[in-house]
Amino acid sequence: MTAEELxxxxxxxxxxxxxxxxxxxxxxxxxxxxQIEKGQIMEVLSADEGTRRDIPKWCTKKGFEYLxxxxxxxxxxxxxxx
Amino acid sequence: MSKEIExxxxxxxxxxxxxxxxxxxxxxxxxxxxxxxxxxxxxVIAVGAAAMDTEVKMFFTFWGISALRxxxxxxxxxxxxxxxxxxxxxxxxxxxKLSKMNMEGLGKDMIKGIMKQKNIxxxxxxxxxxAELGIHIDICEMSMDLMGFKKEEMIxxxxxxxxxxxxxxxxxxxxxxxxxx
Numbered sequence: 001m002t003a004e005e006l007x008x009x010x011x012x013x014x015x016x017x018x019x020x021x022x023x024x025x026x027x028x029x030x031x032x033x034x035q036i037e038k039g040q041i042m043e044v045l046s047a048d049e050g051t052r053r054d055i056p057k058w059c060t061k062k063g064f065e066y067l068x069x070x071x072x073x074x075x076x077x078x079x080x081x082x
Numbered sequence: 083m084s085k086e087i088e089x090x091x092x093x094x095x096x097x098x099x100x101x102x103x104x105x106x107x108x109x110x111x112x113x114x115x116x117x118x119x120x121x122x123x124x125x126v127i128a129v130g131a132a133a134m135d136t137e138v139k140m141f142f143t144f145w146g147i148s149a150l151r152x153x154x155x156x157x158x159x160x161x162x163x164x165x166x167x168x169x170x171x172x173x174x175x176x177x178x179k180l181s182k183m184n185m186e187g188l189g190k191d192m193i194k195g196i197m198k199q200k201n202i203x204x205x206x207x208x209x210x211x212x213a214e215l216g217i218h219i220d221i222c223e224m225s226m227d228l229m230g231f232k233k234e235e236m237i238x239x240x241x242x243x244x245x246x247x248x249x250x251x252x253x254x255x256x257x258x259x260x261x262x263x
Contacts, residue, residue: 021201
């Protein structure tokens with residue numbers, strides 16, 4: 001998915017984990033993923049650099065599709081499909 | 083496909099099934115250290131693993147057990163040496179010291195301050211999260227006895243148990259990850 005396509009993606013659930021550090025965002029993502037259906041899209045907002053590498057690993061393990069990361073001012077939007 | 087390759091594939095498949103049945107998606111961790119920094123590392127790894135849906139079993143032994151004491155619980159009927167150990171060792175996770183740069187507690191307070199500033203969960207919070215995520219904690223009975231700790235002075239934790247080394251070994255044997263901290 002290109003950067004332009006990623007920005008256009010309609011997000012079904014947004015998790016704001018900017019107030020936490022590792023492993024907080026991962027934990028927030030785990031809690032939130034149960035609230036969406038398979039095929040729906042979720043974004044995780046995190047200011048933690050490590051999370052942007054952790055979420056793709058978590059996706060691989062859980063069989064979710066990691067779509068990409070958008071860098072915003074001071075934080076990341078990590079997007080995935082359940 | 084030649085006969086030889088077929089036989090080899092069959093053998094490999096058998097081995098894979100064996101390997102799969104031996105190891106679970108489980109983390110077994112020995113928490114030996116009662117140092118604040120090592121306790122933090124243990125908890126971050128444990129909570130992270132649980133967030134990734136890995137079953138987590140923490141086995142607390144030796145100095146690590148101090149972290150699970152409840153400072154508000156007083157126990158009677160201890161002998162002299164047990165009382166001494168009890169008085170000298172930390173009363174719970176908030177009293178642990180750093181293994182380096184503790185500087186009579188100054189370094190510890192500084193680290194805790196920085197952690198707060200950077201939104202890193204405190205050890206107390208992480209222990210509460212561990213409980214929430216169903217992380218198992220087993221305490222080594224022999225170490226408890228050695229240090230004169232009693233079950234009545236341990237924290238209220240939902241998945242808390244007491245066991246011997248064989249329980250740890252059995253758990254570790256079927257875990258895909260084993261750590262000693």
